[in-house]
Amino acid sequence: MQGLKKEWEIEPKTRECTIEDFKGAQPRWCPGCGDHAVLNAVQRLARDKRLLPEKTVVVSGIGCASRFPHYMRTYGFHGLHGRAFPVACGVRSRRPDLHVFVVTGDGDCCAIGAGHWIHAIRYNMDLTVLLLDNNIYGLTKNQTSPTTRMGERSNTHPLGAYLPPLNPLTVALGVSNASFVAQTVDWSPPHLYNTIRAAYEHAGTSFVRVLQRCPHFTSHVFEKALNDLSHVLLMQHERGIALELDVARKFPNQVAHNPDNLDEARSIASREDVYPIGLFYRNENAVRYDEITSRGLSKTQAEKLAAVQAALERFAI
Amino acid sequence: MHPTTKTRMKDSARPAERVEEHIIEIVSDSGEGAQTCGQMFADLCVRNGNGVWTVEIIPAEIEPPRRSRAGASGNRIRLGSKSVTNAGDFADIVVALNEQVLYSRIDAGALRPGTLVLVDRCGGEHPDENVARHYREAIRHFRAKGFIVIEVPIEEECLKRTDEVRKGKNMWVLGMLCAIYALDETSVQERIATRFRKKGNDFVRRNMDLFEAGREWALENIEYRFHVPAQNITRPTVAMNGNQALALGIMAAGIEMCSMYPITPATSASHFLASAFAETGGFVHQAEDEIAAVGFAIGCSYAGKTAVTITSGPGFALKTEFLGLAVMAEVPIVVVVVQRGGPSTGLPTKIEQGDLLAALYSSPGDSPKIVMAPATVEECFHFMVTARKLAEQFRGPVIVLSDANLATGQQPFPKPQVSQAWLAPPLDQSPWDPELPPFAWDTKTGLSRRPIPGQRGGEYVLTGLSHDEQSHVAYESAINERGMKMRSRKLAVLEGSLQPPKIHGDPEGDLLVVGWGSTLGAVEEAVDRLRADGLLVSSIHLRFLSPLEPGLREIFSRFQKVMTVEVNYSDDLGEPYVNAESRRYSQLAQLLRAHTLVDVDCWSRIPGNPIPPGEIERQLRNRMHVIRLEARCKV
Numbered sequence: 012m013q014g015l016k017k018e019w020e021i022e023p024k025t026r027e028c029t030i031e032d033f034k035g036a037q038p039r040w041c042p043g044c045g046d047h048a049v050l051n052a053v054q055r056l057a058r059d060k061r062l063l064p065e066k067t068v069v070v071s072g073i074g075c076a077s078r079f080p081h082y083m084r085t086y087g088f089h090g091l092h093g094r095a096f097p098v099a100c101g102v103r104s105r106r107p108d109l110h111v112f113v114v115t116g117d118g119d120c121c122a123i124g125a126g127h128w129i130h131a132i133r134y135n136m137d138l139t140v141l142l143l144d145n146n147i148y149g150l151t152k153n154q155t156s157p158t159t160r161m162g163e164r165s166n167t168h169p170l171g172a173y174l175p176p177l178n179p180l181t182v183a184l185g186v187s188n189a190s191f192v193a194q195t196v197d198w199s200p201p202h203l204y205n206t207i208r209a210a211y212e213h214a215g216t217s218f219v220r221v222l223q224r225c226p227h228f229t230s231h232v233f234e235k236a237l238n239d240l241s242h243v244l245l246m247q248h249e250r251g252i253a254l255e256l257d258v259a260r261k262f263p264n265q266v267a268h269n270p271d272n273l274d275e276a277r278s279i280a281s282r283e284d285v286y287p288i289g290l291f292y293r294n295e296n297a298v299r300y301d302e303i304t305s306r307g308l309s310k311t312q313a314e315k316l317a318a319v320q321a322a323l324e325r326f327a328i
Numbered sequence: 329m330h331p332t333t334k335t336r337m338k339d340s341a342r343p344a345e346r347v348e349e350h351i352i353e354i355v356s357d358s359g360e361g362a363q364t365c366g367q368m369f370a371d372l373c374v375r376n377g378n379g380v381w382t383v384e385i386i387p388a389e390i391e392p393p394r395r396s397r398a399g400a401s402g403n404r405i406r407l408g409s410k411s412v413t414n415a416g417d418f419a420d421i422v423v424a425l426n427e428q429v430l431y432s433r434i435d436a437g438a439l440r441p442g443t444l445v446l447v448d449r450c451g452g453e454h455p456d457e458n459v460a461r462h463y464r465e466a467i468r469h470f471r472a473k474g475f476i477v478i479e480v481p482i483e484e485e486c487l488k489r490t491d492e493v494r495k496g497k498n499m500w501v502l503g504m505l506c507a508i509y510a511l512d513e514t515s516v517q518e519r520i521a522t523r524f525r526k527k528g529n530d531f532v533r534r535n536m537d538l539f540e541a542g543r544e545w546a547l548e549n550i551e552y553r554f555h556v557p558a559q560n561i562t563r564p565t566v567a568m569n570g571n572q573a574l575a576l577g578i579m580a581a582g583i584e585m586c587s588m589y590p591i592t593p594a595t596s597a598s599h600f601l602a603s604a605f606a607e608t609g610g611f612v613h614q615a616e617d618e619i620a621a622v623g624f625a626i627g628c629s630y631a632g633k634t635a636v637t638i639t640s641g642p643g644f645a646l647k648t649e650f651l652g653l654a655v656m657a658e659v660p661i662v663v664v665v666v667q668r669g670g671p672s673t674g675l676p677t678k679i680e681q682g683d684l685l686a687a688l689y690s691s692p693g694d695s696p697k698i699v700m701a702p703a704t705v706e707e708c709f710h711f712m713v714t715a716r717k718l719a720e721q722f723r724g725p726v727i728v729l730s731d732a733n734l735a736t737g738q739q740p741f742p743k744p745q746v747s748q749a750w751l752a753p754p755l756d757q758s759p760w761d762p763e764l765p766p767f768a769w770d771t772k773t774g775l776s777r778r779p780i781p782g783q784r785g786g787e788y789v790l791t792g793l794s795h796d797e798q799s800h801v802a803y804e805s806a807i808n809e810r811g812m813k814m815r816s817r818k819l820a821v822l823e824g825s826l827q828p829p830k831i832h833g834d835p836e837g838d839l840l841v842v843g844w845g846s847t848l849g850a851v852e853e854a855v856d857r858l859r860a861d862g863l864l865v866s867s868i869h870l871r872f873l874s875p876l877e878p879g880l881r882e883i884f885s886r887f888q889k890v891m892t893v894e895v896n897y898s899d900d901l902g903e904p905y906v907n908a909e910s911r912r913y914s915q916l917a918q919l920l921r922a923h924t925l926v927d928v929d930c931w932s933r934i935p936g937n938p939i940p941p942g943e944i945e946r947q948l949r950n951r952m953h954v955i956r957l958e959a960r961c962k963v
Contacts, residue, residue, distance in 0.1 A: 035789070036800070065784040068631070080789045081801070086781040087789030088630060090623070091653055097620035101627020101635070102781070104613065105584055109631065109781055127623075130616040307584070307609025312748055318607035319580045319746050325604075326566040326576075327743060328375045 033057045035084040045197030045223025050082055052204045069112045070099040075150045076116035076143035093124030096131035103136045104304040113140040118148045121157040121177055132186040135215045136301035145225035146232050153228045180280035183218045190297035191217035193290045201258045209252050236286055246289030344553035349408035351416050356425035357394045358401040361498030366403025372511050374567040374740045377558030379412035384736035386677040400429035409557040413849025417942035419443050423501050427451050427466040441474025449479035489537050499535045503542025564743035570708040570734030571597035577712025578636055579608045582751030585635035587613040587624040592676045593732040594640045594666035618646040629661045632755045632780035634716055636662040641670045641683050651725050652691030653792040660719035667731040678936035679732040681845050682896040684915040687727045688874050696819045699874035701729040703848035706741035713750045722818045733846040733938045760786030765797040774817035819875040828879030833866030836886035838955050841867040843893050851893050854944035863952050884926045889955050891929040892917040898932040
């Protein structure tokens, strides 16, 4: 047809999908597991942001949370324990057209995968990272995780965990080139959804820790906060996580926090008397490594061939 | 009048001795530039039309203490009038910038009586009496060993032209060697100018001066002249080392991502790649560790861009869990292992062929992978193109086993005629038939096409768990067994498409030697020497180790005895507790014994250096002797 480009498509680029289009296998998590709420939020986000299933990749490691990709009808990568980050970075490295989610747990991310976690934050590729933190190893049946509270009993520490827990927030906020660090809870669906949405909209590695219950092993851990929202500290700011007024009103304990303020973010993140939720830190100007790794994508076959010949010529005699 | 003409007139040396080949070593403390000197000399010989093989002599540290016996750094260059396939036996000339570094070369068996040793005499004039005494002792010792020692005032002469003598002696030596081998000095001057262009005009001029001074001094003071006839270079030729060849092969294969973590001796491949890869639109990712490097490559491959990761033994050990995933989930990926001495950190800069069985078996469970080993620098280039294609066609990892000998050895070879067909095809983003599962295994071959993210209708969740055609997690026995079968079948299919190995020598005889990897030239040279004496020895050299090349049993049946020659560990019969049952065989021998049920023998050594042809020759003669005795007993 005259006037039309070769790659012209009949189908509009922004196909609209429903939540059903993003539903994969029937989740096999325990009833009452916080993972269900996160899955619902992500499927809703995919619909609302008009993601295309074929352009979306969910990468995970091993653990309860890492079953996540199976329950999405998108491309998924359920790989090795602790290694979701390198895989996700590799997926993203030469495919800037793909939306990449990383779903990980407290063992997967903060123990066996801790090295990759820190470097992934520093690479700041465009990934939406969800750390589903239930303070315990669930899949392998009740072993202490790095975020288990000191004194909590488990199968590996029947006398109680010996050490104070690792704080994933202060770790993430301590990594240079970090660009987005937030925390939310599975029992406030609006805050959970809005946080994941802000994370998705951020261009760079957005790290979201979701506090959630494991109904089997740690149902008691967040019990106080569940019953009494004054144990939660809601961070509010116009540049933070937007929250409907009627939802925000339910949190008696609030603080104004500007996510540009890294020092204050670290200070709030260190608090042990409350669970702070909201956006700790955002930096839109952090270096994006995926913009560097994807250079040269437009080279044609002919250009590549000529370049190989030129490179060989450097060794000619 | 041209200055060089003037000096040539002074040349009153005896006429050049014509030799078919010569071995030259240049050794110094680290940081004195002996390697640069050796590389440039090799480069000149290649340009001259000589066959060349070089070996780097490298200490493990960047700059070990000066004048230490184990600190030798430099190059061995074997040049010939025809193509040269290995580093040879004994050096004909050794240039040493101090006498102490020579000891390690003597220990390595690199010299023999009659070797011409040109040693810097500055040690003898050192103000520290201990140094001077050590020098005198060394020279006495070398002469007693039968070397022809010439004390050369290298430092003294250089000091007349530069204060930075540590950085200048190598060019002086290059000049000296050019005089001895009557190489054309104008092309050297061009090379100096190119090589040091970035360091500025003064630097280039100073090096030119030193080169010229060394040449003039040698013309006047050294009577030895050698002429290694060269052949006219008739077709386009390139010269490089194995790691550079790997890097160029990666580019020619159309691979866009090399994900690595620094490790010796693999890293230099990434160095070259990092400098040139952008030209083909590629990128070198230096990961936070070896595991991340392979994970990143697998992620990139999963997303449709087959990637490569380059490592050495200890790094490979860390990657094995991920490689098991690549096997299980059928992700194409190319893994280059530039082998070094093991176990553990072992000999980081030295050659060994110790990772063969690890390459085949080190992932959890049964994880069949393709393993291939280039035998020459040229093959390092071409195997990368093959490896990417095999990885994609057979949907899994392909491991390419190089080694420290190939990595740093320079060799000329015909310039590859690069083709667009070698490049990875553009990313397929056409819609996927939703009826076609992500593992639509052809039940006969186990082969299947893979959906790539972006292909609508192909959405699936890759998993390392046991899975069915749909990639759905499934623990049922029948599904597990079928998956295993399909993955294993692919290797049988590949075996069926390979040719039997070519036999070097007669197709039957008394002894068949089987080798793999960088020992090709040395093994064949040893075999040729025996054959020249009428002994019925042949050899084959395997490029595919998994699957093994076809026809081995049949070939083995035509020889009285079959043995491997390898650079890895094996017990020798006759050692305490070692008997026919307890003996641990070298790695290829183990494979061949299991594969063919033939009583394959082995001879292997782990000297950290390439095994010289002369040593292999001696071993083969011993075996031949035994075979003959046995035959006589039978009669």
